[in-house]
Amino acid sequence: xxxxxxxxxxxxxxxxxxxxxxxxxxxxxxxxxxxxxxxxxxxxxxxxxxxxxxxxxxxxxxxxxxxxxxxxxxxxxxxxxxxxxxxxxxxxxxxxxxxxxxxxxxxxxxxxxxxxxxxxxxxxxxxxxxxxxxxxxxxxxxxxxxxxxxxxxxxxxxxxxxxxxxxxxxxxxxxxxxxxxxxxxxxxxxxxxxxxxxxxxxxxxxxxxxxxxxxxxxxxxxxxxxxxxxxxxxxxxxxxxxxxxxxxxxxxxxxxxxxxxxxxxxxxxxxxxxxxxxxxxxxxxxxxxxxxxxxxxxxxxxxxxxxxxxxx
Amino acid sequence: xxxxxxxxxxxxxxxxxxxxxxxxxxxxxxxxxxxxxxxxxxxxxxxxxxxxxxxxxxxxxxxxxxxxxxxxxxxxxxxxxxxxxxxxxxxxxxxxxxxxxxxxxxxxxxxxxxxxxxxxxxxxxxxxxxxxxxxxxxxxxxxxxxxxxxxxxxxxxxxxxxxxxxxxxxxxxxxxxxxxxxxxxxxxxxxxxxxxxxxxxxxxxxxxxxxxxxxxxxxxxxxxxxxxxxxxxxxxxxxxxxxxxxxxxxxxxxxxxxxxxxxxxxxxxxxxxxxxxxxxxxxxxxxxxxxxx
Numbered sequence: 290x291x292x293x294x295x296x297x298x299x300x301x302x303x304x305x306x307x308x309x310x311x312x313x314x315x316x317x318x319x320x321x322x323x324x325x326x327x328x329x330x331x332x333x334x335x336x337x338x339x340x341x342x343x344x345x346x347x348x349x350x351x352x353x354x355x356x357x358x359x360x361x362x363x364x365x366x367x368x369x370x371x372x373x374x375x376x377x378x379x380x381x382x383x384x385x386x387x388x389x390x391x392x393x394x395x396x397x398x399x400x401x402x403x404x405x406x407x408x409x410x411x412x413x414x415x416x417x418x419x420x421x422x423x424x425x426x427x428x429x430x431x432x433x434x435x436x437x438x439x440x441x442x443x444x445x446x447x448x449x450x451x452x453x454x455x456x457x458x459x460x461x462x463x464x465x466x467x468x469x470x471x472x473x474x475x476x477x478x479x480x481x482x483x484x485x486x487x488x489x490x491x492x493x494x495x496x497x498x499x500x501x502x503x504x505x506x507x508x509x510x511x512x513x514x515x516x517x518x519x520x521x522x523x524x525x526x527x528x529x530x531x532x533x534x535x536x537x538x539x540x541x542x543x544x545x546x547x548x549x550x551x552x553x554x555x556x557x558x559x560x561x562x563x564x565x566x567x568x569x570x571x572x573x574x575x576x577x578x579x580x581x582x583x584x585x586x587x588x589x590x591x592x593x594x595x596x597x598x599x600x601x
Numbered sequence: 602x603x604x605x606x607x608x609x610x611x612x613x614x615x616x617x618x619x620x621x622x623x624x625x626x627x628x629x630x631x632x633x634x635x636x637x638x639x640x641x642x643x644x645x646x647x648x649x650x651x652x653x654x655x656x657x658x659x660x661x662x663x664x665x666x667x668x669x670x671x672x673x674x675x676x677x678x679x680x681x682x683x684x685x686x687x688x689x690x691x692x693x694x695x696x697x698x699x700x701x702x703x704x705x706x707x708x709x710x711x712x713x714x715x716x717x718x719x720x721x722x723x724x725x726x727x728x729x730x731x732x733x734x735x736x737x738x739x740x741x742x743x744x745x746x747x748x749x750x751x752x753x754x755x756x757x758x759x760x761x762x763x764x765x766x767x768x769x770x771x772x773x774x775x776x777x778x779x780x781x782x783x784x785x786x787x788x789x790x791x792x793x794x795x796x797x798x799x800x801x802x803x804x805x806x807x808x809x810x811x812x813x814x815x816x817x818x819x820x821x822x823x824x825x826x827x828x829x830x831x832x833x834x835x836x837x838x839x840x841x842x843x844x845x846x847x848x849x850x851x852x853x854x855x856x857x858x859x860x861x862x863x864x865x866x867x868x869x870x871x872x873x874x875x876x877x878x879x880x881x882x883x884x885x886x887x888x889x890x891x892x893x894x
Contacts, residue, residue, distance in 0.1 A: 312744070433872055435820040435861075437840075441850060445850055449850065449851045539739050539828065558739065559743060569740075573737075
């Protein structure tokens with residue numbers, strides 16, 4: 290087990306190397322750099338000499354392969370550099386934004402699970418009845434609403450009209466309600482459908498008929514057998530969602546001014562703050578490997594027939 | 602006797618079900634075509650010039666003159682929503698066309714050839730599939746700089762692997778069938794086999810997936826524009842129109858509601874069409890469900 294985990298963690302190295310090189314190359318080929326972004330936003334013209342000096346100071350005038358190796362050398366010695374824009378250390382800034390994102394991830398996943406599993410199971414059990422149609426109708430609508438529209442609607446009705454929650458910011462438990470709702474609505478719509486399909490498939494299997502014939506009560510069978518097997522699919526999906534939520538939900542975070550990594554990423558991309566973007570890219574690689582690893586381990590426990598070593 | 606009767610009943614109900622799916626299919630297809638026509642003919646049918654500013658008319662609520670009200674520069678919202686449809690819908694269609702075409706070609710090649718290149722490309726597509734897609738698209742779009750074309754490119758970069766996977770799986774399923782061997786024995790070249798004998802047999806599921814993808818892609822494109830990484834103002838595009846209206850949410854919500862509902866309605870239409878295309882092209886799943894019931 291330990292060996293397997295170690296082996297999987299080693300995969301991080303080529304992934305990080307590949308992806309940081311890729312993002313470096315992309316950034317080099319794009320027009321404009323951090324210096325342009327920094328001075329063009331400031332009022333008043335700044336002469337090309339000042340810009341060139343700043344570029345020299347940041348090392349942006351060097352060939353790109355040297356820039357990359359310099360950066361890589363820094364990372365290996367534990368120094369991720371300073372932000373081109375704020376001049377603060379990248380690592381500290383990035384880590385300080387993580388709790389907000391993790392907090393939002395946890396609440397929205399929790400709400401999604403609380404909505405989608407009961408409704409999905411209910412929808413499958415009441416297959417083709419009114420309840421089923423109603424639930425499917427709502428999940429269909431949820432699937433067709435873009436997240437930014439949902440969040441603006443929520444802001445308009447719950448924050449501006451009813452004044453129940455603050456419009457944006459990180460203060461207090463009330464401010465997390467609207468972003469959580471936005472994310473949970475979109476995800477629940479997807480998962481309710483998924484849970485319904487999976488449970489429906491399970492209900493058609495022979496062991497269910499067997500259990501019914503033996504007189505096992507329906508709820509017991511549903512929760513002890515059906516839901517347990519259906520979990521496998523659901524957990525894969527949830528893991529993927531957790532992965533993308535930990536990557537920061539750029540749109541929702543920027544609408545609600547939620548100070549997490551997603552907003553940080555968008556801001557740094559706009560300002561071409563290379564060291565910050567690189568930190569973010571590394572974070573995504575870690576999430577990718579971590580989420581896959583955790584999913585495989587959970588698989589193994591839920592279904593011992595799945596062997597870990599084969600995949601490693 | 603009874604058995605034959607029951608079979609007859611079953612065949613009849615199946616036929617009715619099939620007729621219903623076809624009716625639904627034609628209904629949604631008509632609606633989508635109307636939507637596409639409205640978008641295509643936008644410049645001809647808009648009641649006002651969508652770009653003409655008139656500050657005396659700024660932020661008027663919906664009225665008989667301006668059915669959906671006006672925005673901050675006094676531009677007619679209805680005209681802008683119709684114009685925006687052209688931008689949003691056709692760029693989503695272009696995007697889906699690109700990823701379907703490219704992904705399918707890659708999948709056909711990988712599935713048919715196999716070998717080292719296949720496993721390398723599949724590794725790469727694994728990474729793309731597992732990465733949080735939207736964030737990656739934001740990164741690519743941000744790095745390339747704003748603009749509608751760049752947004753399309755960014756989303757295409759992250760979305761093609763889905764189709765590559767799908768078509769590769771399908772190719773692997775039929776590659777070893779006797780009729781392929783027969784075609785090869787009778788002297789058909791690889792290219793002819795792939796495009797004449799394999800592609801027509803796998804096009805169904807690909808078509809279903811790409812129709813269902815149109816709605817998603819439309820939302821993601823609008824999302825990028827909303828962040829300022831897609832269509833640039835003053836171009837009328839639903840996502841950027843909503844982003845422009847954000848600050849006026851409290852006083853004039855129609856500025857947000859009009860493009861938002863437009864996105865919602867068109868995504869719904871494309872999703873409904875996708876669902877029925879699946880039912881039409883894939884009668885097997887329907888039959889299986891019915892027998893199990």
